[in-house]
Amino acid sequence: MVYVLTQDRRPLMPCSSAIARLLLKQGKAKVKRRTPFTIQLRYKTDTEYVQTLTHGVDTGSAKVGSAVADEKGNVLYLSQIEIRNDITDKMKQRSKYRRNRRNRKTRYRKARWLNRKNSIKKNRFSPTMTSKINAHLKEMKFVSTILPITRQIVETATFDPHVLKNPAVLTNKWLYQKGLNYGYANTKAYVLTRDAYRCQHCKGKSKDKRLEVHHIIFRSMGGSDEESNLLTLCKTCHDALHHGKIELKKRGKKKGQLNHATQMNSIRIQLLRQTNAEETFGFITKEHRQLTRLPKEHYFDAVAVATKGVTPTFKSNNILFKKCVSDGDYQQTKGVRSEQKIPMRKLFGFRKFDKVQYKGEKYFIKGRMSSGYAILMDIEGNKVPLKPIPKFSKMQRVSARTSWITIQKTIPSFYLCAT
Template identity: 85%
Template sequence: MVYVLNIDEKPLMPCSSVIARLLLKQEKAKVKRRTPFTIQLLYKTETEYTQPLVHGLDSGSSIVGSAVSDDKGNVLYMSQIEIRNDITDKMKQRSKYRRNRRNRKTRYRKARWLNRKNSIKKDRFSPTMTSKMNAHLKEMKFVQSILPITRQIVETATFDPHALRNPAVLKNKWLYQKGMNYGYANTKAYVLTRDGYRCQSCKGKSKNKRLEVHHIIFRSVGGSDEESNLITLCKTCHDALHRGEIELKKGGKKKGQLNHATQMNSIRMQLLKRTNAEETFGFVTKEHRQLMKLPKEHYFDAVTIATEGKGARFQTHQVLFKTCVSDGDYQQTKGVRSEQVIPTGKLFGFRKFDKVQYKGNEYFIKGRMSSGYAILMDIEGNQVDFKPIPKFSKMQRVSARKSWMTIQTIIPSVYSCVT
């Protein structure tokens, strides 16, 4: 699949690689981007045929899934973004450097504090929040730049708090699949979050990762589906409980932390505020993903969101994996007296986080040496050990440093036509 832009850089429907090759050969188009492969037409098109496309986004505090589908369930784009989680550490490090510098160089200067406009501003978001929010918005903008998106759906939370109190709100909203108990799925998602995704019997000691939701008063004797009658148990404890080997400790209302939910909440509110996106919830996605028999992957969650659970036909098998990195380098010097300047510009024509080709594979630059060598890493940031150490002269620069590193992988064609 090749993404197509018109002469004014407006996105059109994607085309097959055969057509793209023909257009490039006839010099009717030029290459605009390599990952994902995007071409731009060099002639004016009279009729621009587009279809309604839905962008589904599975928001998250560390991994975001993203996918695009048309109204027939044809999947045209998939990606997974790892967003930055190093902001707090970086800020702490910077403040440490500054404190140190003030002690060394400006000791006699009068103390000033609470003088930062930003930190006393109302509705201020912390740098971590801002970074996470921007990562979501950036992906939405990116998708809009390569495909003519008409609708956006964002999964904002795992459960719908309104539906918990009033199940009637679920009635008209998501009738994608008939005969499903969305209300119970929502309560289950809530109970898991309330219990902090931890077995409430062994508190995680059994190491069984599989969590189930148990009815304290069994359903067979009239126990309700309300959250007060539900509790999170791991499979080991759950089975033992039903065999009568263990007993639940009574009393003490299980009040778990909803910290994660509240922390993500402001990101979600902002996403809905700043875009025209519609909202969906994790429990709906989960039910639909299981119906579609797709494995638990963030990009498959996004596919489920974009196709609204109606079934997916994978027109593309490419998944873009993106890792967000910093825009620039803060540290400029090293050495006890900052006597050694660290080159932040190009070195032998290469910058940190540049994508390079070396021995037939693609890597990213992790570190550079002025002696002409580089340390390479994969998309996860793991150093790749080469012997001998790679030389700059032996590698080609594929693309310049961006605020995310991107690689493209192919999912097995098992998922070519899941309906």
């Protein structure tokens, strides 16, 4: 299946590969995009025949599913996008490098804080949230450029962090006003009262009257501050435990992460505000997916959203896997004192994340060597163990790097047979 654009770049219904080959051979069309393969007509069309197409989006904070189907359940487009979750770590690393350099080379300068306009701007989103929201919007805009979309449906989810921490609030709404530590000055007082002011290891045999609250899983190891990870110990046992003289047989609890749930609440609001998409919910998608016997994948969830319960028919067995990457590399030098410059521009005509073809297979450039060799990777970022190491002279660049790297794969046949 080939996507078709008019002479003025308006999307039409896709055509078969045979018709596209004939149009290209006769010079009536030209190749507009390789992945997904799209052609543009060279002549003006008087009538533009289009059908009602629905674009279904399975939102997420890590992966996004996208699918397009018509009213009969014919699936015309399928993709999965992996969103960036490395922005926070990279910004912390850059901050560490800046602080190190400032202390080494510019200690005479007066310290300046809150001098960045974006960091003190009101109603702003963090760089991570901005990237994730833009990734959803970019995919919705891209699909509209290759297919005549008439309806957009977004599967969203509203998470309540209080319910995730304490499910009992669903049956007792008064617990919303009474938190987990209601009735106690703090969690420490609650733990002491729970343990009846008694050491839980020696049971009072040490005669030490000074009691302390101990983290079963240390905070340095990701231990939680909740009461399930706290224990009352006397000072004698507490000191002996930290010196390795005694060992507890209790199980603690690690700190829970609700970052993704909080992010999804913001993503939902922004998508509905910035687009004309309709909203659906996860339990409806799950019901439709199970009725059609599709496996649990993000792109199959999007199919269930787009078909609205109609049994899908896959007109194409190709799926696009996309991964968001950084638009450029901030690090320009390496070494303890930044004495070695990193080549930022093209090296032998190639840049990092360029899509290349080597021995009939398509890869992405992971690293470059000034000696004329390259390290290749797949769409997941895994290094491809090729021997001998590929040379630039033996590979061909398919497409230049962008903020998304894309590769096309085939859906396993047993997935399609299930429907």
